[in-house]
Amino acid sequence: MSQTKPYRVSHLDALEAESIFVMREVMAEFERPVLLFSGGKDSIVMLRLAEKAFAPARIPFPVMHVDTGHNFPEVLEYRDRRVAGLGLNLVVASVQEAIDAGQVRELPDGTRNRIQTPVLLSAVEKYRFDALFGGARRDEEKARAKERMFSFRDEFGQWDPKNQRPELWSLYNGRHHPGESIRVFPLSNWTELDVWHYIAKEQIPLPDIYYAHDREVVERGGMFYAVNEFIRLRDGETSEVRRVRYRTVGDASQTAAVLSEADTVDKVIDEVAATRITERGATRGDDKVSEAAMEDRKREGYF
Amino acid sequence: MSQAVLEPEASAGRGMDLLRFATAGSVDDGKSTLIGRLLYDTKTIFEDQLEAVEVASASRGDEYTNLALLTDGLRAEREQGITIDVAYRYFATPRRKFIIADTPGHIQYTRNMVTGASTADLALILVDARKGLVEQSRRHAFLTSLLRVPHLVLCVNKMDLVDWDKAVYDKIADEFTSFAAKLDAPDLTIIPISALNGDNIASRSDNSPWYEGPSLLHHLEHVHIASDRNLVDVRFPVQYVIRPQSTTVTDYRGYAGQVASGILKPGDEVMVLPSGMTSTIASIDTADGPVDEAFPPMSVTVRLNDEIDISRGDLICRPNNAPAVAQDVEAMVCWMDETAPLRVGGKYTIKHTTRTARTVVRGVQYRLDVNTLHRDEDAGELKLNEIGRVKLRTTVPLLADEYRRNRTTGGFILIDESTNRTVAAGMIIEAH
Numbered sequence: 001m002s003q004t005k006p007y008r009v010s011h012l013d014a015l016e017a018e019s020i021f022v023m024r025e026v027m028a029e030f031e032r033p034v035l036l037f038s039g040g041k042d043s044i045v046m047l048r049l050a051e052k053a054f055a056p057a058r059i060p061f062p063v064m065h066v067d068t069g070h071n072f073p074e075v076l077e078y079r080d081r082r083v084a085g086l087g088l089n090l091v092v093a094s095v096q097e098a099i100d101a102g103q104v105r106e107l108p109d110g111t112r113n114r115i116q117t118p119v120l121l122s123a124v125e126k127y128r129f130d131a132l133f134g135g136a137r138r139d140e141e142k143a144r145a146k147e148r149m150f151s152f153r154d155e156f157g158q159w160d161p162k163n164q165r166p167e168l169w170s171l172y173n174g175r176h177h178p179g180e181s182i183r184v185f186p187l188s189n190w191t192e193l194d195v196w197h198y199i200a201k202e203q204i205p206l207p208d209i210y211y212a213h214d215r216e217v218v219e220r221g222g223m224f225y226a227v228n229e230f231i232r233l234r235d236g237e238t239s240e241v242r243r244v245r246y247r248t249v250g251d252a253s254q255t256a257a258v259l260s261e262a263d264t265v266d267k268v269i270d271e272v273a274a275t276r277i278t279e280r281g282a283t284r285g286d287d288k289v290s291e292a293a294m295e296d297r298k299r300e301g302y303f
Numbered sequence: 304m305s306q307a308v309l310e311p312e313a314s315a316g317r318g319m320d321l322l323r324f325a326t327a328g329s330v331d332d333g334k335s336t337l338i339g340r341l342l343y344d345t346k347t348i349f350e351d352q353l354e355a356v357e358v359a360s361a362s363r364g365d366e367y368t369n370l371a372l373l374t375d376g377l378r379a380e381r382e383q384g385i386t387i388d389v390a391y392r393y394f395a396t397p398r399r400k401f402i403i404a405d406t407p408g409h410i411q412y413t414r415n416m417v418t419g420a421s422t423a424d425l426a427l428i429l430v431d432a433r434k435g436l437v438e439q440s441r442r443h444a445f446l447t448s449l450l451r452v453p454h455l456v457l458c459v460n461k462m463d464l465v466d467w468d469k470a471v472y473d474k475i476a477d478e479f480t481s482f483a484a485k486l487d488a489p490d491l492t493i494i495p496i497s498a499l500n501g502d503n504i505a506s507r508s509d510n511s512p513w514y515e516g517p518s519l520l521h522h523l524e525h526v527h528i529a530s531d532r533n534l535v536d537v538r539f540p541v542q543y544v545i546r547p548q549s550t551t552v553t554d555y556r557g558y559a560g561q562v563a564s565g566i567l568k569p570g571d572e573v574m575v576l577p578s579g580m581t582s583t584i585a586s587i588d589t590a591d592g593p594v595d596e597a598f599p600p601m602s603v604t605v606r607l608n609d610e611i612d613i614s615r616g617d618l619i620c621r622p623n624n625a626p627a628v629a630q631d632v633e634a635m636v637c638w639m640d641e642t643a644p645l646r647v648g649g650k651y652t653i654k655h656t657t658r659t660a661r662t663v664v665r666g667v668q669y670r671l672d673v674n675t676l677h678r679d680e681d682a683g684e685l686k687l688n689e690i691g692r693v694k695l696r697t698t699v700p701l702l703a704d705e706y707r708r709n710r711t712t713g714g715f716i717l718i719d720e721s722t723n724r725t726v727a728a729g730m731i732i733e734a735h
């Protein structure tokens with residue numbers, strides 16, 4: 001057969017096709033999927049993929065935000081606008097409410113990353129979600145590099161890295177008993193740069209904090225934290241106004257900004273392509289604790 | 304360390320294509336070091352990762368930065384200094400984005416190699432130049448051919464430890480070439496390297512003036528993968544039926560799926576299996592609007608001109624080119640469960656494309672010794688990591704092709720009905 005066309009797709013189109021395939025598989029095989037939506041760029045991209053997977057129908061599942069109570073206002077506002085625009089149902093699993101109700105205890109250092117897990121798990125139980133879409137990527141962290149696209153979790157939401165189901169071709173095994181669930185990571189094979197290229201290609205709006213802006217920050221351990229109600233100056237510290245942007249948006253009390261002049265998506269892409277520090281390394285205080293911090297949290301039921 | 308030579312360019316991001324490859328080698332052949340080297344030379348390793356690896360190396364008493372620590376992500380792996388599970392790594396050059404499935408080499412990890420190879424365009428096998436081909440190298444080559452990975456690269460590593468002796472390389476290359484010929488192995492390339500020092504990885508090395516082939520990275524960037532796809536046989540497994548419940552979009556009924564093979568166009572006459580009903584394609588939709596044609600690996604939504612009852616698990620093909628509609632299947636099966644063997648009479652759930660059915664094992668024709676390729680016809684069962692030819696009968700027909708012709712409509716998994724574990728991978732030889 002003589003072929004006049006190459007019939008090629010770009011790597012971004014191939015990644016998109018794979019993610020859409022995964023989302024449709026979940027919708028076809030599970031009863032109560034939910035998409036974890038934080039207003040961060042990965043979950044924003046995931047939401048766009050969900051829109052594409054089921055068009056012209058609406059996204060056929062709700063979204064859930066595990067809200068630590070430590071938020072960037074721009075991100076919360078974005079979340080609500082996006083959810084309303086798509087006509088979606090938003091479930092908020094609130095860490096603050098769980099603390100107030102005595103279901104979890106605030107840690108002495110005030111960080112809430114770890115206590116998100118029980119709040120997530122009780123929401124899963126309450127709403128009987130059986131599949132949870134998460135925006136984690138394998139390039140983010142070395143334990144994630146080992147996790148499956150369909151990650152089986154027991155009744156306690158726990159990941160057992162040594163007992164994972166082999167994942168062959170595009171045949172995903174989502175079988176589970178009542179109470180068990182599957183975390184699904186449609187962006188597994190995307191890198192930070194892929195995500196940004198996709199945001200540019202699709203012209204997806206993001207919360208402003210992803211682009212360079214002037215902000216009052218304090219430098220701690222080489223990282224720049226916004227001074228706000230969650231991060232107060234300690235004795236001897238001084239704040240300064242710097243031009244920064246956020247590479248990730250996590251708990252506002254633990255996510256640092258990076259110095260940046262990139263105020264457009266194309267400039268961000270140039271910056272990400274040239275950066276020599278990983279996304280989490282540059283911005284997350286919580287991952288530095290130990291070499292296996294992420295593996296341990298996932299074993300407990302973390303995203 | 305040598306200077307990094309390639310950088311993923313921001314501007315290149317949209318035009319690159321994607322190559323997936325799996326790596327295999329025996330323990331200590333240098334697989335993790337090689338991957339670390341590829342990541343390092345393409346500037347995919349970040350300073351904080353390198354720093355963490357340097358600290359970890361120093362605390363273990365390694366004399367050099369142990370790049371293997373980059374890929375061994377689980378606590379147990381770092382503690383034992385081995386790779387247990389498939390890890391996925393990513394890097395890009397201006398030409399291509401690469402996904403590496405890093406699979407461990409031991410025989411007890413055959414299932415991981417099979418897993419990594421199932422989606423690979425290319426397999427990269429390492430041997431230690433000092434040891435030459437070992438049993439495992441042959442097994443890795445065999446698994447590559449069993450999974451129909453279209454391209455194979457043998458890296459003869461640690462050439463620095465044999466003084467870059469051409470004779471050592473030639474002997475290994477000759478032996479491997481003749482072994483690969485027996486396997487009806489795909490396109491083969493052999494490269495002498497030092498993963499530790501970076502020779503022939505990102506660029507050709509002065510240490511091997513006698514070697515005239517490409518560097519590994521050059522080969523990975525240029526190997527021709529476009530024609531590996533089957534663009535002839537139209538196979539569109541229906542995943543999900545899209546029927547909007549809204550007032551603005553009415554009467555929409557689209558069949559969502561990913562094109563497994565072939566090229567679909569609006570106006571094409573198609574047949575739907577298993578019913579055998581025919582229709583024509585009304586349009587091929589995506590969220591970005593209709594498209595003129597769809598081919599692998601596109602995810603699209605197909606609409607037909609006739610109202611036919613179609614649901615998940617059905618398949619759209621052409622009337623004159625259809626897969627078998629089959630309940631009797633013969634396949635090579637790799638058993639992956641440690642808790643119980645595959646036995647004649649065993650019942651499992653079978654997942655094949657988007658179709659799920661039940662199946663019973665009718666017979667184990669033989670078990671294959673993956674090292675010698677000897678067939679044991681009296682085996683009767685398959686244990687963990689064993690491979691054999693098996694006869695299955697399914698409760699409903701599968702819409703199946705031979706695996707050698709179509710990796711999507713020819714592959715399946717078996718699932719244990721009580722534990723829900725994935726217990727086997729199968730490659731169809733015959734279906735009727």
Ligand SMILES: Nc1nc2c(ncn2[C@@H]2O[C@H](COP(=O)(O)OP(=O)(O)O)[C@@H](O)[C@H]2O)c(=O)[nH]1
Nearest residue numbers: 329330331332333334335336371461497498499
């Ligand atoms: N001299 C030399 N040593 C190497 C080379 N490649 C790997 N090694 C060493 O071989 C050992 C095993 O390497 P590793 O990458 O962990 O092997 P793996 O088990 O295949 O992942 C380590 O001590 C490496 O430093 C090489 O090209 N030359």
Ligand SMILES: [Mg+2]
Nearest residue numbers: 335371385386
């Ligand atoms: Mg290794």
